């Protein structure tokens with residue numbers, strides 16, 4: 393059995409939760425997002441703006457407990473789709489369902505439960521963390537926002553740091569006093585403070601050195617295994633998603649062109665664009681298939 397076989401399908405992931413037959417945690421139905429192109433004189437005179445579809449009729453179902461990979465080149469619509477999934481951006485048309493309910497119709501408690509339950513980890517920790525807030529304060533505010541009683545916060549802070557593999561002394565640092573990898577761990581801790589069911593990580597490692605990339609990807613894998621956290625991992629790098637995802641969707645020009653377990657998508661790609669992405673992986677994926685041991689730097 394190749395190492396990748398082990399990563400595919402229902403056997404892997406979370407707390408051995410059943411994937412088949414379970415209701416999706418998050419479902420995207422016929423999602424479309426159009427942006428107005430910069431308006432020219434003619435458009436302004438006629439009042440008609442030209443529009444471009446950044447996401448063009450995408451449907452996806454994320455099952456509880458899985459690690460789902462979304463991969464595609466720059467500009468294909470990954471971030472737009474991620475932001476729609478977490479509710480930061482409204483789709484032009486289509487529906488997002490959280491635990492079976494259309495998020496557009498959620499009010500009150502149910503809306504809060506979705507807001508907390510689906511968290512995003514951003515690529516750019518420089519702009520997503522307030523440079524003047526110490527880590528302790530950033531995380532404590534997130535815990536308070538998630539409804540934690542004040543008295544529970546100090547212990548929760550330590551637990552969060554432990555969960556993301558950071559020493560508690562880092563709590564008293566400012567974001568710029570941390571390395572890129574440490575900042576990304578803080579970004580993940582802040583998302584975990586909300587006690588989410590789903591983490592959408594949009595290019596969480598693309599600003600990091602290759603050696604650090606493996607560590608952060610492994611942290612996500614651990615969180616999935618230990619907490620049963622469902623994860624959508626977004627990346628332009630097929631090799632990154634292939635390492636931990638049980639299902640991969642390949643996106644091109646706003647559309648999903650291929651979807652399946654990595655063993656199938658990587659070694660029997662059906663779409664020409666997937667083959668292009670595979671060819672673009674620097675060290676190749678074919679070599680990984682026969683390599684049973686993952687190199688220490690990546691492990």
Ligand SMILES: Nc1ncnc2c1ncn2[C@@H]1O[C@H](COP(=O)(O)OP(=O)(O)OP(=O)(O)O)[C@@H](O)[C@H]1O
Nearest residue numbers: 427428446464465466467468469470471472473628
């Ligand atoms: N606010 C916006 N206004 C107009 N066009 C936008 C806006 N945001 C994104 N776009 C366009 O939508 C398309 C998809 O962008 P998006 O950021 O979702 O892609 P991406 O796959 O995340 O790319 P990357 O890998 O570079 O992060 C691009 O053509 C982009 O230029």
Ligand SMILES: [Mg+2]
Nearest residue numbers: 470471472595
């Ligand atoms: Mg993006």
